[in-house]
Amino acid sequence: GAVVSQHPSWVICKSGTSVKIECRSLDFQATTMFWYRQFPKKSLMLMATSNEGSKATYEQGVEKDKFLINHASLTLSTLTVTSAHPEDSSFYICSARDRIQGGIEQFFGPGTRLTVL
Amino acid sequence: QQPVQSPQAVILREGEDAVINCSSSKALYSVHWYRQKHGEAPVFLMILLKGGEQKGHEKISASFNEKKQQSSLYLTASQLSYSGTYFCGTELRSGNTPLVFGKGTRLSVIA
Numbered sequence: 001g002a003v004v005s006q007h008p009s010w011v012i013c014k015s016g017t018s019v020k021i022e023c024r025s026l027d028f029q030a031t032t033m034f035w036y037r038q039f040p041k042k043s044l045m046l047m048a049t050s051n052e053g054s055k056a057t058y059e060q061g062v063e064k065d066k067f068l069i070n071h072a073s074l075t076l077s078t079l080t081v082t083s084a085h086p087e088d089s090s091f092y093i094c095s096a097r098d099r100i101q102g103g104i105e106q107f108f109g110p111g112t113r114l115t116v117l
Numbered sequence: 118q119q120p121v122q123s124p125q126a127v128i129l130r131e132g133e134d135a136v137i138n139c140s141s142s143k144a145l146y147s148v149h150w151y152r153q154k155h156g157e158a159p160v161f162l163m164i165l166l167k168g169g170e171q172k173g174h175e176k177i178s179a180s181f182n183e184k185k186q187q188s189s190l191y192l193t194a195s196q197l198s199y200s201g202t203y204f205c206g207t208e209l210r211s212g213n214t215p216l217v218f219g220k221g222t223r224l225s226v227i228a
Binding site for chain 2: 032093097105108
């Protein structure tokens with residue numbers, strides 16, 4: 001299957017700092033990537049849809065000024081958590097499909113665990 | 118739009134079978150099943166498209182009842198490695214749309 005990578009796999013930061021998370025499709029091009037957030041023992045909640053070359057589409061209740069998404073190329077989307085606070089601590093996961101090859105499976109990256117002190 | 122999964126949790130002994138259900142109040146285009154182990158990302162298991170198909174992979178299979186808008190995941194002769202949280206993700210239409218996930222079913226297989 002298609003491979004999606006994320007970097008970093010974990011990060012610890014101080015409250016008030018900004019953190020950037022990268023999501024890459026390694027062996028395919030992704031015009032669209034999805035960002036999810038998962039709290040411990042909870043489900044995956046969709047945060048936003050990242051579209052290459054255009055603005056991201058955010059889900060209701062997700063602050064677009066706090067969670068900045070940039071999809072600058074067909075293989076890279078970044079999520080920046082600005083002015084992070086302890087309540088932003090979570091597991092952030094991106095996913096994508098290999099649409100060009102007609103794939104319908106959605107593959108997930110390994111996730112990034114963010115801890116804000 | 119979040120699909121409803123049942124049961125919330127199940128404990129099995131090795132070799133026993135289990136069924137996990139995923140139902141939606143809206144007409145579905147597809148249902149995707151994933152297994153997630155603690156601290157890891159979800160791993161894709163299988164996808165079912167509307168049309169009532171059934172798929173299988175070794176001892177894990179699934180069905181999709183289009184009339185009931187319900188999918189079931191069947192785990193037979195469970196192994197310790199089956200432990201984890203199972204999520205169903207649903208799509209309402211074809212296209213590059215995100216999946217909406219259920220709350221998950223925590224499966225524990227004990228020796």
